[in-house]
Amino acid sequence: MTDVAARARVSLATVDRVMHRRKGVKERTTERVLKAALELGFLSPEQSAHIATPRPPNIVFLLPAGTNPYLRLLGDKLRARAAQNGRDAASIRCIFIESFNARALAAALRHHAGWADGIAFMAIDHPEVREAVETVTAAGVSVVTIVSDLPHPGRAGFVGLDNQSAGRTAAMLLARFSRRSSGSLALVAGSRNYRAHSEREAGFLALLDEMYPDLHVVGVREGHDDAGENYRHAMSLLEQHPDLIGIYNVGGSSNGIARALVERGRAADVLFIGHGLTADTRRLLIDGTMDAVIDSDPDTILSTAVSVICAARGRGPALHAQPAVRMDIFFRENLPSGSGIAPLAGL
Structure with a gap:
């Protein structure tokens, strides 16, 4: 490698980077190092061709x-x-x-x-x-x-996902499942700084305005995808709004909201929809605390x-555009088997 560096007029470190296909070496420098390595017999033509091809990123x-x-x-x-x-x-x-x-x-x-x-x-x-x-x-x-x-x-x-579509879907499910012409709905988001969460909120509110104007949202709480914060927000919502008929968890950590519903004895009458099919949301679907989970594989x-x-x-191959990831909606009755979801700790 020292001889290759001398012939190519580069440092030994540069030769090492070229041989290990590390980033940060100009194409012309790589060509000079490989040419020197071939001339000195340090590399075979096959080895040189392999190193010259774009390395995996x-x-x-x-x-x-x-x-x-x-x-x-x-x-x-x-x-x-x-x-x-x-x-x-x-x-x-x-x-x-x-x-x-x-x-x-x-x-x-x-x-x-x-x-x-x-x-x-x-x-x-x-x-x-x-x-x-x-x-x-x-x-x-x-x-x-x-x-x-x-x-x-x-x-x-x-x-x-197409997150506005996800929010509209959640609103449609809550409205249809409730079969109520009036009542309160609540949203718990991670943070509006995530465009995904603000878009889901916008889609949710837009569909209610268009189709269910008598179902009103009592506010959006930010729980930062933390189970403890989500629990406290859900407890507050249940105390302040006796007419609450549904909760849409825009973000994650649905187990915190579920805990509040169970403790307050409202799991059976407050509809609950969230995101992400994981071990905890799967369990909550099975026991009936959650009604639907919107998932992206x-x-x-x-x-x-x-x-x-x-x-x-x-x-x-060149990818000219990426369509939105398919939105899957899971209920207790259509949960997939063998989904590769890790079990909950201790179970």
Whole structure:
């Protein structure tokens, strides 16, 4: 390698980077190093051709930390995928960062851009995050938003639900299931800083205005996808609004809301719809505390995000547009078997 470095007029570190197909080496430099390695017999033509081909991308997934079971499920699936990847597959890392913190997300985007060729993340709609996306995409890193979008001309794509449609669907289900012409409905969101949550809220309210004007929303509480906060919000709603007939959990950690309904003896008469088919929501569907779960298949989200980044790096077929991820609606009667959902701890 020292002889290759001398002939190519580069550092030994640069030769090492080329041989291990690491990022950060200009194409012309790579060509010079490979030419020198061939001339010295350090590499065979087959080895040189392999190194010269675009290497599999390094991909980082940034997910919010916390008690949201759906996001933990995504993390578990990512770790399993990373452990199974072969030599010529994308290298994947899953990093959990502080939830609902735009500054922490922006810092993570900049930090992990040093290793990553592509970053997939659940976006927070905030100027600091947009500026970080501008910085890393300008540096050549491909960016994909998952679950919650941040429209930016430099991003490679968004992988997730049509969230306005999801909100409208939740409103339709609650209204139809209730068979009531009047009453109160409540929404519990993670945070409106997630575009996914604000879009679901907008779709929910729009459908009620159009079709069920006598069903009124008594407010939107932000529970930050935390089971404890969601529990306290649900308890408050039940105490303050005796005519409450339904709750739509726009975000995650539905188990907190379910706990309040059970403790107050309202699980049978307050309709409850949420997102993400996980071990806890599956159990809540079976025991009747939840009435419906709107789901986006986690394997589809992860596979599509990886495919979009690989395509952007020239490692797969071009993807000109990504349709919204299919929205599945689960009830107690149509729960899938063998879904790969990890069991609840202690069960």
